[in-house]
Every structure is written in C-alpha cells, then in structure tokens.
Amino acid sequence: MAEHSSMTMQTSGLAAGKDLRDAWRRHGVVLTLLWLGLFLGYRDTALGMQAIWERSETFAHAYLVLPISCWLVWRQRAALAFIRPTGWWPALLGLGAGGLLWLLGELGAFNALTQYAFVIMLVSAVLAALGPAVGWAIAFPLAFLFFAVPAGEVAMPQLMTWTADFTVAALRLSGLPVYREGLNFVIPSGNWSVVEACSGVRYLIASVMVGTLFAYLNYRSLRRRLLFVLVALLLPVLANWVRAYLIVMLGHLSGNELATGADHLIYGWVFFGVVMFAMFMIGARWSEPELPALPQAARAAAALAGSASRIWWVAALSAALIAAAPLWLRAQERGLPVVHLQTPTADGPAWETHKLDASEWSPTDPGADGRLHLRYSREQRDVGLYMAFYASQRAEHKLISSVNTLVRSEDPQWTLEQRQLVPLRAAASDLQALRADVAPRLQGHGRGNAESMVLLQLYWVNGAWTAEARRAQWWLVRDRLLGRSDLGATVVVYARSAEGQRDVTQQQLNAFLVQHLPALERSLGRAVEGRP
Template sequence: MLSGFLIVFGLQVVVFSFWGDVAAAAHQWVTVSSYGYCLLIPPLTLYILWSKRAGLRDLAPDVWPWGLGVVALFAVVWGLAAVAGIAEAGQFAVVGVVQGLLATLLGRRIYRRLWLPFSLLWLLVPTGEFLVPALQSATAVGAGGLLGLSGIPIYRDGLTILVPSGSYVVAPGCSGLSFLLSALVVALTFADLFFARWAKQILFVLATLAMSVAANALRVFLIIAVAHATGNVADIAEDHLLYGWAFFSLLLLGALAVGYRFRDDPPSQPPGMPEILGTRITLSRTLWSLALALVAVVVGPLALGRAPPDAGTARAVVMPPLSCGGFTPSARPSLWRTPAALPGVDGLTVLECERDGRVVHVVLAVLERPVRWGKLAGVERWLIDRDLWTRLEIAPATARIDGRDEPVLAERIGQGGSRRLLWSLFWTGGAWRRPGLDTLLADVASDLTGRRRAVALLVGADEDATEDAVKPGGANPGGGDASALLRDFLAGSPLRALLGGPLDGGFPQTSDNAEGR
C-alpha cells in the first residue's frame, strides 16, 4: 500500500515537472491518427498489472537503490534533449525516468516480473515516422506484386502504381504505420496475458507485426483491384481508411484467435506470506529513495527554466550578398519554402542558378543560438514540403568546398514521375558537418563555449529519368548529372569567403523579431 501511494505521488511529480513533453505527446495522441493507439496504453497497462496481482503474492516491494541511477541517467538525457530541442528524445527520457522510479520503489524482482506491461509505457511516445519510407516501399512492392499476379496490367514507378483505370500513389498516410503500431500494442498485451514463455511471446509479436505489414499491402491491392474492376464506380479509394481499418481488425482478430489456441496455462500460485527480498523495507529508506529520485527529476526543468528570456527568439540577420559564381542567375520558381514559414530561422538567402538549362536551387539559412529550442534539428526537412515529396533514398556523400572534401547528406525525393536530388550540410563548431548526431553534439559544444550560431546549406537539382538507377551510396552518390551539377556549383561557389568570417559570427543583426518558436 505504501509503495503504491508513493508511486502515484512520484508519477504526479514527474508529469508536473515534464508537463511540456507530456502535453506535446498527448496532443499528438488526439490529433495524429497514427498515434491514437496511445490512448489505450494506460488502461491496458493497468489491466495487465491487475491481472498479475495473484502472481506477485510471494513477493513484496523492496527499494532498489540502483533505480536512482536510472532516474538520474534519463534526467540527464532529458536535459540534453531539451537543450538540443529533440522533442522525441525528451519524451523517451520522461518514460525512462518513470521506469527508473518504478524500479526504485518496487524493487528489482517485482519490476523484472512486470517488465512487459511496463514496457508498454515506451509506446506512449509518438514515434515511428522514420519507418514510413520503408513501409511505403514495402506496401508499393507488395501491392504491385499482387496486382501482377492477379493479371491486372501494372506499371510501378517507385511509390506510384499505374493500372489501366488510373494512377495511385502510396502516400505516407497509406504506409500502414498506424496498423503496425496498433498491432504492436495488441500483440504485446496478448503475449503477456496468454503466453508464459519468452520464445512464444517474441514469436507471436514478430508474427503479428509481419501480418500487419502484409495486411497493408493486401489492403492497397484490394482497393486498386476493386476500383479497377468497377471502373471507379464505387469510389472505394475515397474511403480507403475506413475499409482498411475494418479489414485490418478482422485479420487482427484472426491472429488473436490462432494465438489463443496455443496459450499457456497460468502457473499455480503457492500459498504463503509475501517474501521480502534483499534488505528490510523501512519507511525512512523508501522516503529517502523517493526524495532523491524526485530531486533528480526536477533539477533539469528548474535549471532550464532559468535560461535567458531571448533563448528562443528569432533575430533578423542581415545576410551577405551571394552570387551564382560560374552559373547564371535563373528566374525559375524556388524549390524552398518562404521565410515566413520558418519562424526559427534568423536569416535566409535563396538562389536559383542555371547552367546549360539545368537549375541549382540553393538556400543558406542562419540560425542564432541554434542548439536552444531545437532550431538546428530538422531544419533541412522544414525547407522542403514533405507533404508533397517522398524520401526515396538517403546516404552520406562528399562535396568539395574551398578546396576540401566536406561531408554532405545526399537525399533523393520523388513526386509522381519527378525526382530531385538534395544535398544538405551544416556549419557549426568551426566545420562543415552532415545533419545528424555529430552536428547536434558539435552544436551543444558551440553553445557551451559561446559560439551560438549555425548555418544550414542546402542545394538541390532535378534529376533526369536516366538517373534513377544511380544510388546515393554508389560511386557517384545521389545521381549522375544532378550530382555532378551540384559538385561543380559548390566547388566554384563564393561560399568559401564566408568560412572563418560571417559563418562564425560576422553577420550583423537588426532588431529582434517578436516571433519565436
């Protein structure tokens, strides 16, 4: 009873201390359909814990001091995520703090028996978007293969499926991410309730996840096949999400029925008094452990709450004039979003340069104190409208800038039959870096030493149809002519004049912009 009361109290303190992260996650639960399953996790976890109460009669809660280390570790992770502005990492850290608190107050033995229902709490974090490109490809390949087997004439171009009755695109919303995550929650719950052996639990979860991926490809195939057979009279594609969930629910129920036939009988529970394992529980020991855990929880939010008031304020930066170098200025429409759509960017220069009819789209974005509030993380994605373009391939590459080979991230995006190659890199910590963990760590170090500025450079070019076979990780990363075009532009660009100068703090500033992130 005492441990239960203290756990409830501790969870309330955690939620209050990290309210921003909790509220952001809850907002996605109710606004993003892929994460609606999160609303089921708290009641499912409580039900599993209640159903296991008889199996815990031989144990009693015992304070586990090493759980305090888990709390402190994830509190540090949360602090780094808050400084770097990585919301997803911060939310995972909050769940890690909760796990450490539970392990501390319940003890290692009880926590180990309840690890599976406690593991469901990790799924409260809205995550999984990194799986969308792979799921889209798997769905397109699977649906295309089934269409071919059914005898329907088909031509598949990446994520676009062409049949005589029309054209269909496997958009991010059709990737089946929501099916996969929902299947994971249901499979973990079922496996914990009806299987006693780990091998069965793991096998059932993996089989259910594979079924969800295959079911999504089958769903897309059926939608296209029915639309083709009826000449789109039923307009089934308009209601594909409703039909998809009904179809997926039937398959999931079938999987549960099969799994139920192989269930394990619950083990008999020996009568007797609970055994207090390890050291004897005392009120003072438990309260001291809770107090130390909560101190580790609240220190980070209180410290970051004292950050300078202008930490997240966007500043208007006077950008230096840039030219196209050996290329010719072009009047083609810009590839990039407008500055009004990027409140976290403090300065933006957009160029459209042309050579021999090929256009290079260039954007240079300056971010003051980028590590704070997550200005740096993901800015290369903000500049492209991801609702219209789908990532096809991504790989590291190199480009020659100022006579040196510098790291870039090569990304191919597609829309219908159009393909574009994007290269992105950052200047932070006195060097060019690819987007990723290395950039974030260098940016944190720059922030600590007072060099609070970063520059994001993105260049893009349209690809020819003949370049589809060239992979980003090949000898010529990211495409044939488009790759060579971008290399030539960066090798002869005037950007080297900025190295060691304005990039490290030489851009003059105008008045503060009231709009912050």
C-alpha cells in the same frame, strides 16, 4: 495454554497486517510525490507526448496505455498484498540515467529520446519507492508504459518502399503492365501512389501493442509470448502489402469506382480488423492456464523488509535527481536572438540574384527562425538557393526533425526519388553533400514534359559543415554540453535538369556551392543580430 497461544498469534498477525498497511501508505505517498514531481518538472515532455496522441491517428491508441497499465497492476493486487514495499537505492541509477538521457534529448531537440527518458524515470521512481519485489510483481505493467511513447514513424519510408515493391510485383504477376517511378506507378486504368497512409505503420504499431498485451494475458512461457509478439510484428506488414494490392486491383476492376476515395481507408481498416481478429482467434487456441497469484520469487522477496528510514533518504535522493536536469537546463537558457540572413555574394564570376515567390518549390522547415530563398542566374543558367536558420534548438524549432523534408509525401507536384552522399569537389577534402533527385508527379502514363530537379544539401552547425543529419545533431548536443551556442542551418542548392543530364547538373551545382561556400559561411555566421 492453547487459547493463549492462539490469541498471541492472532494479535501478532493483526500487528503484522497493520504494519504492512502502514508501509504501503508511507511508500505510496512517496511514489505519488515522486510522480507528481516528474509530471511537473518534465511537463513539456509529457504534454508533447499528449499533443502527438491528439493530432496523429497513428498514436491515438496511446491514450489507453496508462489505464491499461493501472488495470494490469490491479489484477496483481492479490500478489501485492503479501509484499512489503521498501526503498531501493539501485533505482537511483535509473533515475540518474533517465535524467541524463532526457537532457541529451533536450539539447539535441530529439523528442523521442526525451519521451523515452521520461518513461524510464517514471518506472525508476516506482522501483525506488516500492522496491524490487513490487517491481517484479508488476514488471509487465511497468514495461507496457513504454507504448505511450509516440515513436515508430522513422520506419515509414522503408515500409512505403516495401509496400510499393510488393504491390508492383503482385500487379505484374497478375498480368497488368506497370510503369513505376519511385513510389508512384501507372497501370492502364490510372495512376497510384504509395503515400504515408499506405505505409502500414499505424497497423504495425497498434498490432505490436495489442499483440504484446494479448501474449501477456494468454501465455505463461516466455517462448510463446515472444513468438506471438513476433507474429504481431510481421503479420501487419504482410497484411498491409496484400491490402495495398487488393485496393489497387479493386479500383482497376471497378473502373476506379471503388477504393479510390474515403472508402480506400475504410477498406484498409476493415481488412486489418479481419486479419487481427483471425490472429487472436488462432492465438487463443494455445492459451496457457494462469500461474498462482504470487510466484515463489515474489514470496521470497516479500520476506525482505527494509527499514522505515531507508525510504526517506531514497526519496530525498530521488527528488534531487528528478530536479537536477530541468534546473541545469533552465540555468543554460538564453533569450532568442533576432535572425537576419544576408544574401551570400561570392567572389569570382558574378551571379544575378532574384527573390522567389511562395509559388516556387521550397523545402518544408516549419520551425526555422529565419529563411532565405533566392534564385541565382548567369549565362542562361539558374540555380536556386534555400537556407533555413535555427537560432536555438527547441521542441518545435529544431534543425533535425522528421517534419523537415525536401519534398512532402503529399506534394501534388513533386516526388523524391533517391538520396545519396556525393563528394563536394574542390572544397574540404572530406566534405560531402547530400544529393537528392526530385521528379515531377506522374501525369497520365508518364511524366510529361516537366523537368526533374537535382538538389545538394548541407547542414551548418556553429561554423562546421556536414551532410549527415545524425552528425549535425550530435554536434548540437556536444556544443550545448560545452556551454556553446546551438546555432544551426540547412542549405540547399538546386537546379532543373533535363532527362539524362542529372550528373551534369550535379557538377554545375557542385561548382556553384564550392564558389559560394565562403559567402554562405559569412551569411550564416552573421545571421544572429549582434554577432560580429
């Protein structure tokens, strides 16, 4: 009798094991198909992420994110062996929300939003195909996938400013006289500039990713994990400030023989490596022992077995949600029109127009579909006008983009000092313009005899004006959702200004812009061939 009971239990166990393996095969096939559909339907987004990894050293570490996530899942194989996968319909909400965010990002040409939405859909597909118990067991590997999104450079201007503030303050505390102008400063031994490579954003992004992984692997309490991630966030910022100060001092004390060329970057990475090594060595002293392979919460969830039929209707709805956004966007696609910008000629006092050659200062708008750059002159006054027109917002051709700048950080002649919103007097009562003050790069121990420039910038979106980039971007998304065109342009007027005369120059530019605003509207409104 006992032998018969033992054989019955063994047979039951074998049957349960076979049933569990069959469930994993079935749900694994569904997950594979859903991920394949995501990578095919959203391939431009995936390839766009990979292209940024390849061309930007800041995000080269992202190549490791997916392999690390897979390895972290493999570490959980003992826990996963006890869990029965099940189709989970609430994850459809994540797929739907991800698809909507992706669509909004595409309509507004906001790459970071489309890429985050893509990862949200990848994670949601896992939850839909495998269920909450599996999702809980591999929660961190799934969350780690978000480090693949190449985002974070938006913090670069602020990081550069903080680095310059700390470096100048530390140099003055060291007894060195410093003349500062924006992100440029002069000490007795030479000129220095805080450029993009000095912002520390590379150190910051790499430190947060590696620090988060370290905290997950070495700590068990949420408090310790969050504390270590906070240290990994703050330490590289502080270390970069010290690094910048030490490099300037090293160059100064060596007569500019050291830390002024390629070794500048080498010293920076060596210093960062030493700081990170010290952070991990200290953090390892408070490591906590590993928890059991299968937490109690996962054991309880493992008992919830879904029916085999549920996965198929969850898979069908998931596939429909994955396909919806790309299909809708494709149905809205239009052919690119021919762009022709006419010279704006205003009523009132006449201005002579002159075309400018490539050697003149110009904003950076690499994706514009059409450009017009002119110089207006009257009564010994010169005003520059620059227009960049976008007939359609696409990945590499969009009105609002981090690559569209008034002055490149590495520009050898000019540097951007400050930007502020100013009222556009005599125009619409609530219309403002973005004023930017641009100064020449420091030469010797001062700026020399070169004049600075004052710029006024506006964005035009389907006949509406604004000085705020985010508002212009929202208008573009709104118009596409309403079935309208997504025409957009940036308009910049500028003039040279003597020292102490910038406000007077702004008033002159204000008058010029107000006078030419109707002519600018006509030129932009007729820029697309075939429009009346």
